Amino acid sequence: MMLLWSLPAVLVLSLLMTAGLRRYALARSVIDVPNARSSHTVPTPRGGGVAIVLTFLLAIVGLMLTGAEGIHSLVALGGGGALIAIIGFMDDHGHIAARWRLLGHFVAATWMLAWMGGLPPLTLFGWVLDLGWLGGVLAAVYLVWLLNLYNFMDGIDGIASIEAITVCLGAASLYSLTGLGSHAVLPLLLAAAVAGFLFWNFPPAKIFMGDAGSGFLGIVLGGLSLQAAWVSPPMLWCWLILLGVFIVDATYTLVRRLLRGDKVYEAHRSHAYQFASREFGKHLPVTLAVAVLNLCWLLPIAFCVAKLGLDGAVGVVLAYIPLIVLAVRFHAGECED
Template identity: 85%
Template structure:
């Protein structure tokens, strides 16, 4: 229902530029966008499993998105991600490892669908910015999607709780949440933001930018056994 309301409010999915082709998917795009929003809502919930990680992801993605808007001369659209970053920043004070409070399903689901809405809004404001948001959210998108695909192929009951995401294996390997949370921040700011900058400012094709950004993230998911059975590690 929330996904449908967001799409109705913004007029559906904007035309997208894909490898140099302009695509207007019409009602099919609306259906795909609804699935995208519902998936982001759920994957953000899945990825909120260690102290600070969901907060850090939201803050770094929103600040990066606002920066790219500002560099593109789009000051108005930068306000919403700045507000989101400020709100989550206040929460992070209590959620930073070792956390004293947690988001829960309501908090993580809300952030997930709002970030999805911001990315779809970006497509109407400036088509390359949609791809920039996909790049900036890459850590969560890749880990959650890769894990889900592996569990589906294995025949797992994907609606049941599990601890087989890459970030969960990594936190158990290092025995702490903090190194993994800080690593997500570093990936977002030192890898994903520069690739998104190339899309927004230097003319790199958006879809190609997503591919370039995601390849190392998939390698990390493989490295940390995303989707493996929990008792193997």
């Protein structure tokens, strides 16, 4: 019952808070000015993702007070996410050296894993693997990569918001269909927080998310996927499938740039979604295409894993093959003209 009123409350609070942050950004000249590496052409306020952070953290506090969710997961997500948001906020308003940002990212990942109990045993092609301390290391790298790739993929209007909303709604539906409905609460609350921001971020965007919001979404989505692994091992694979568009585009682009010897920490416009937005001449078709891929391709495969017994690793491979084809088609990682 609480969820029925809390979801619209979170959405409205996020919407109103984003409006306030937009006025603050305009007044303080916290503006993203287009340059040669930008995918937009109009100076636009940034930092609106703070609304997502604050509303979701308030929702977590509400869950703590009502005891509606396990305290360890809430502390893990809230603490790790808040640290990443603070680092991103400071970087949005100034500059933090890359090495210190990375250190902060691993501290946040370690916090999250410590409260969650690390990485549970994985089922891979029918084999159960308990990786022990190595699993913890791999999980930390996974969280740090996911929060950074989310930052990389937040490059055109609405794409990061649409990704988070469709992934969370997809995961929540899978929880409900597999008898794990109580675990749908956090994804639904996160989707509501992002939906309020999306009102202002939908193409053409009136405000950008900023590093605080994108990094926060990346690590929280990663944390939710690891929490799912403890609840039901196949659900980890489902989350990896649902996040496929961002994982494939960012990873494929990074590998190609590394092989070419590029400075991967420098801003660029060589992701598949960026090439696609320039080819179509606008952001909206690409952002909507992400939603269609998530709901019409990735979600059905994730359903087969969660409900029909498809091996999770096989499901990931099946889901990613067309995404890799799309990355190649849209020249992901190629040199920009």
